[in-house]
Amino acid sequence: MEAGRRSIWIICLVWVFLGGICSLVIAEFIRNHSADEYVDYYGSDVFQNAVSVAETSLTVLRTLDRSDNAPCSAEDLEEMRGVVFAAPYLTDVGRLRDGYLVCTGIWGELAMPVKMPPRSQVVGVNAATLWKGARGIAPAGLAVDMSSFGNSVVMTAPTAFARYEDPAERLAALVLTSDASYSYQSFGDTEGLAPLLGSNSDWYRIAQRRVYSRCNDKIDVCVVATYDAPALLKTAPLDFLLVLAGGVSA
Structure with a gap:
């Protein structure tokens, strides 16, 4: 009898753990999607302006x-x-x-x-x-x-480029040539951005840094923009607790 109860508790704990993990993964995907939309909007705005200037x-x-x-x-x-x-x-x-x-x-x-x-x-x-x-x-x-x-x-x-000179927190953008040999403009903390040229964040990859990259080969103008999304626990502790609650109720 006691062994049966212990088994039930173990099974419940396993389900709670798995439910919490699944909820966290789903929450991260949702956060990544929002962060991607944010950096894509910012990066495309910088890109269109840079192309217009050039x-x-x-x-x-x-x-x-x-x-x-x-x-x-x-x-x-x-x-x-x-x-x-x-x-x-x-x-x-x-x-x-x-x-x-x-x-x-x-x-x-x-x-x-x-x-x-x-x-x-x-x-x-x-x-x-x-x-x-x-x-x-x-x-x-x-x-x-x-x-x-x-x-x-x-x-x-x-x-x-005046409206980009003071980007929002965690945002940065670099306007550069397609071979990354020359930087036209830089906004925010752009250290390490040049090697990201040509890459974009995949929706299925869970990563704190979200990346936007695009080039216009006719005029040799490219933009790399990044957004360093904060951890879920830092941005919304209440949401984090709700995620755990979702795991418990799963």
């Missing part, structure tokens, strides 16, 4: 490169001013001569041409030369990102 810069550079106007002529300056006011994400455009910035749409022909700093990168897919955070070019000593093609140069507006 496409705008390349379109303007190609337009200026095909222009029949003599560089820095009155007609050229008027065209560049029109481009600056019409193109989003750009703060100015200009012309280069022998490694110097000689005129811009906003400032006109410069009395003292400005020597361009050493380039940061040349992106082979579109043959654009890049400068990151260059100082001494824009007025007031502001650091600007620039790209050039031929004798034309465009300056990215500081506000182009």
Whole structure:
């Protein structure tokens, strides 16, 4: 009789344990799904913005490169001013001569041409030369990102990525080239993100770090975004207790 009761208790405890494990696994899958939706929304937003900025810069550079106007002529300056006011994400455009910035749409022909700093990168897919955070070019000593093609140069507006500069807790994003050799922009703690390029979180893998990754090969712009989801016990202790209760009632 006593042995039978002991067996029943053991069986009940086993079922409670198995029910709790199953409930925890289900809860983790639900949490992962929510975290994936969160990082996918954030990452895709950063990606679309990065692509828009790059496409705008390349379109303007190609337009200026095909222009029949003599560089820095009155007609050229008027065209560049029109481009600056019409193109989003750009703060100015200009012309280069022998490694110097000689005129811009906003400032006109410069009395003292400005020597361009050493380039940061040349992106082979579109043959654009890049400068990151260059100082001494824009007025007031502001650091600007620039790209050039031929004798034309465009300056990215500081506000182009402003809304991503202070990401929510546990979020991070890296805008980079497809070979991960150059980083256009970074937001949050991006240490270790570059090697994640090309990977995305699988729904069936239980992992704290959820990953979004996407590339546009035509303009060589990629984004890796991550969200380090907190443990279930830390985010919702009441939910954790309910999960255990679910195991007991299973």
